[in-house]
Amino acid sequence: MADTVLDIRNLRVTFTGGAKHVRAVDGVDLAVAPGEVVALLGESGSGKSVTLRSVLRLHPEAKTRIAGSIVAAGVDVMALTGAALADFRGKTVSMIFQEPMLALDPVYSLGQQITESIRKHEPAVSAEAARRRAFELFEQVRIPSPERRLDAYPHEMSGGMRQRAMIALALACNPKVLLADEPTTALDATVQVQILLLLRELQRNLNLSMIFVTHDIGVGVEVADRIAVMYAGRIVEIGAVRDVIRTPRHPYTIGLLSTRAQGGRLSGNRLTTISGSPPDLANLPPGCAFAPRCASASAACREAAPAPVDLGAGHVVRCIHTAITA
Amino acid sequence: MILYATKRVLLTLPIMLGVTIVCFALVHLAPGDPLISVLPPDASQSIKEQMMALYGFDRPYHEQFLRWLWRVLQGDIGTSIRTGRPVSTEISKAVGNTLMLAALATCIGFLLGTLFGFVAGYFRDTWIDKTASALSVFGVSVPHYWLGMVLVIVFAATLGWLPPTGAGPGGSEDWKWDWVHFKYLILPAVTMSVIPMGIIARTVRALVAEILSQEFVVGLRAKGLSEVGIFGHVVKNAAPTALAVMGIQLGYLLGGSILIETVFAWPGTGLLLNDAIFQRDLPLLQGTILVLAMFFVVLNLAVDVMQTMLDPRIQRA
Numbered sequence: 001m002a003d004t005v006l007d008i009r010n011l012r013v014t015f016t017g018g019a020k021h022v023r024a025v026d027g028v029d030l031a032v033a034p035g036e037v038v039a040l041l042g043e044s045g046s047g048k049s050v051t052l053r054s055v056l057r058l059h060p061e062a063k064t065r066i067a068g069s070i071v072a073a074g075v076d077v078m079a080l081t082g083a084a085l086a087d088f089r090g091k092t093v094s095m096i097f098q099e100p101m102l103a104l105d106p107v108y109s110l111g112q113q114i115t116e117s118i119r120k121h122e123p124a125v126s127a128e129a130a131r132r133r134a135f136e137l138f139e140q141v142r143i144p145s146p147e148r149r150l151d152a153y154p155h156e157m158s159g160g161m162r163q164r165a166m167i168a169l170a171l172a173c174n175p176k177v178l179l180a181d182e183p184t185t186a187l188d189a190t191v192q193v194q195i196l197l198l199l200r201e202l203q204r205n206l207n208l209s210m211i212f213v214t215h216d217i218g219v220g221v222e223v224a225d226r227i228a229v230m231y232a233g234r235i236v237e238i239g240a241v242r243d244v245i246r247t248p249r250h251p252y253t254i255g256l257l258s259t260r261a262q263g264g265r266l267s268g269n270r271l272t273t274i275s276g277s278p279p280d281l282a283n284l285p286p287g288c289a290f291a292p293r294c295a296s297a298s299a300a301c302r303e304a305a306p307a308p309v310d311l312g313a314g315h316v317v318r319c320i321h322t323a324i325t326a
Numbered sequence: 327m328i329l330y331a332t333k334r335v336l337l338t339l340p341i342m343l344g345v346t347i348v349c350f351a352l353v354h355l356a357p358g359d360p361l362i363s364v365l366p367p368d369a370s371q372s373i374k375e376q377m378m379a380l381y382g383f384d385r386p387y388h389e390q391f392l393r394w395l396w397r398v399l400q401g402d403i404g405t406s407i408r409t410g411r412p413v414s415t416e417i418s419k420a421v422g423n424t425l426m427l428a429a430l431a432t433c434i435g436f437l438l439g440t441l442f443g444f445v446a447g448y449f450r451d452t453w454i455d456k457t458a459s460a461l462s463v464f465g466v467s468v469p470h471y472w473l474g475m476v477l478v479i480v481f482a483a484t485l486g487w488l489p490p491t492g493a494g495p496g497g498s499e500d501w502k503w504d505w506v507h508f509k510y511l512i513l514p515a516v517t518m519s520v521i522p523m524g525i526i527a528r529t530v531r532a533l534v535a536e537i538l539s540q541e542f543v544v545g546l547r548a549k550g551l552s553e554v555g556i557f558g559h560v561v562k563n564a565a566p567t568a569l570a571v572m573g574i575q576l577g578y579l580l581g582g583s584i585l586i587e588t589v590f591a592w593p594g595t596g597l598l599l600n601d602a603i604f605q606r607d608l609p610l611l612q613g614t615i616l617v618l619a620m621f622f623v624v625l626n627l628a629v630d631v632m633q634t635m636l637d638p639r640i641q642r643a
Binding site for chain 1: 540541545547550559563
């Protein structure tokens with residue numbers, strides 16, 4: 001793709017800290033266009049957050065082996081070291097965390113944390129100017145009485161307000177790409193919707209590119225242009241939201257959607273589930289990782305990892321049985 | 327903030343009253359005749375009674391206590407039975423000497439303790455951590471009077487680099503800030519610094535390791551802070567707890583150590599207490615304990631107030 005702001009190619013992340021090496025991400029390719037939102041969908045341990053954090057190289061280097069290429073806004077992320085990496089983080093690409101209570105420093109006021117970020121990346125900005133910008137950011141994320149809230153500490157705010165402050169912090173240095181790591185998971189349902197709408201609005205107004213990690217299909221559909229479904233460290237299906245939701249072609253995606261769309265909605269029916277459990281990432285089978293749980297699996301599925309099949313219009317599926325699933 | 331500080335100061339008043347009661351009771355409940363050191367063993371009963379009446383020891387305890395408290399409130403904490411000098415004079419000299427010792431021990435102990443703690447916390451589970459941790463365990467567990475004697479054997483008796491005991495060639499009365507006198511301070515201060523060093527190192531290591539494992543450190547990294555910038559955040563997060571521990575340790579140091587001051591014959595509050603106990607010098611003992619206890623109360627007050635300034639999560643009102 002010519003017009004990409006973030007290009008991840010063949011990303012492999014292995015955690016080497018434990019007794020066994022855990023292959024958390026196993027060959028992820030993902031390109032995000034300017035102003036595009038991609039939802040990374042998957043269950044716990046599918047590698048979606050690991051993929052996201054790799055873009056900022058946030059994994060502890062001593063215990064992680066990371067391979068492949070990541071290019072963000074023309075910057076080769078994998079080649080960055082030391083000060084250059086610190087300059088890149090939060091400036092070109094910034095991140096919103098799942099739990100703002102844990103991801104914000106408890107003993108610094110929110111205003112201090114935002115101005116610190118601004119002045120780190122733009123040393124020429126004076127303390128007053130930085131505070132003015134923090135104030136404007138708080139207005140932008142619609143925090144009521146922003147002047148007073150700038151001096152508040154994280155524990156003094158509600159969950160929704162904290163997440164708004166977290167978004168303000170992420171936007172402080174006008175990044176090109178925003179990484180959102182389940183930003184609404186820790187919130188109440190009503191607050192979730194407000195935060196989603198706010199994120200969507202800010203993303204459109206600022207023409208941000210965004211990767212939005214979630215395990216909630218509904219949230220993914222709400223915010224994203226494209227959906228990428230991850231399973232056991234690979235993207236098994238990717239495509240425009242309507243293609244993936246209306247005509248899913250990977251058995252895993254089909255299973256995921258059926259747990260929600262049919263079985264879940266009709267009262268009196270048993271909830272449909274995908275039988276079995278996700279594979280052990282320290283001990284992956286050689287073929288398709290979903291094969292042990294897949295109804296259509298054949299001998300060929302267990303021998304080699306399926307190659308991506310392009311179904312047109314950017315709808316790509318890693319399954320050799322797309323003819324059956326159609 | 328000011329409201330909190332005022333409230334906290336007022337709260338110390340009942341504590342101080344409690345301290346005076348305990349202090350008085352302890353001394354008077356202890357066995358032993360307070361006049362044993364001033365009267366000859368064959369003194370007649372009438373002389374004994376006369377002396378008891380002179381010092382007020384013949385009155386009921388509550389009356390003795392109230393009289394003593396009244397005088398204390400007026401700033402008079404009594405006269406030493408043994409020397410006949412005011413207790414306050416004796417204590418202020420000893421406090422000065424102990425402060426000197428404590429100040430140096432504090433510098434050594436807090437600096438090294440914090441340093442070891444941070445290094446161990448940052449390089450957790452490496453050989454650096456293990457070395458630093460081993461040193462701090464040694465510091466906490468070694469009996470310091472024994473360490474003092476070993477240091478004397480090595481550096482004074484064998485190597486002859488430093489003097490073994492005392493507070494200067496001319497005694498504590500003519501202390502000067504020069505190398506000749508300062509040499510006398512080194513061994514006791516090093517010995518004294520070992521325990522707070524160990525305790526602070528262990529506390530800081532645990533704090534730093536815990537803070538570094540928190541999500542907000544990843545958050546700071548994600549917003550582009552350098553490791554130096556993150557270090558600043560770690561320090562501020564560790565400060566309230568570390569400070570509380572340091573406050574308590576400082577209290578112990580200021581109180582002087584009976585054992586260390588006795589080993590090194592350092593004329594501080596510890597040695598004073600030791601002498602007062604052995605000579606049943608009740609006014610001196612009472613006065614010294616009272617002054618040291620007040621040190622603790624005031625120090626804890628200072629630490630409390632400082633903590634609220636550093637950690638916004640501690641209730642301010």
